[in-house]
Amino acid sequence: MEAHELVLGSRRTVYDLNCPVLGKEYERVRAGKPPVRIDFESRYKLELPPASKKNDDAAWKQYLQKNQRSLQQKMIE
Numbered sequence: 001m002e003a004h005e006l007v008l009g010s011r012r013t014v015y016d017l018n019c020p021v022l023g024k025e026y027e028r029v030r031a032g033k034p035p036v037r038i039d040f041e042s043r044y045k046l047e048l049p050p051a052s053k054k055n056d057d058a059a060w061k062q063y064l065q066k067n068q069r070s071l072q073q074k075m076i077e
Helices: 020-030 057-076
Strands: 004-007 013-016
Touching: none
Parallel strands: none
Antiparallel strands: 004 013
16 A cells, blocks of 8 residues: 555644545544444344253353354354
């Protein structure tokens, strides 16, 4: 990537790497907008067996496998 130095006032500089994501982020900051919130809590929330099965090894194994499949799917999304 080719880097270009952007002068932002007296002594501040930013390096533009011709990256669309970096450009969008730069524009967001320049406009004084807050950062985009990433909701990790709902994206990576794990399901647990119901309280009635908290001592059931088979139920825990089933939920573990289900959660592993879910996380693997989210990795490729």
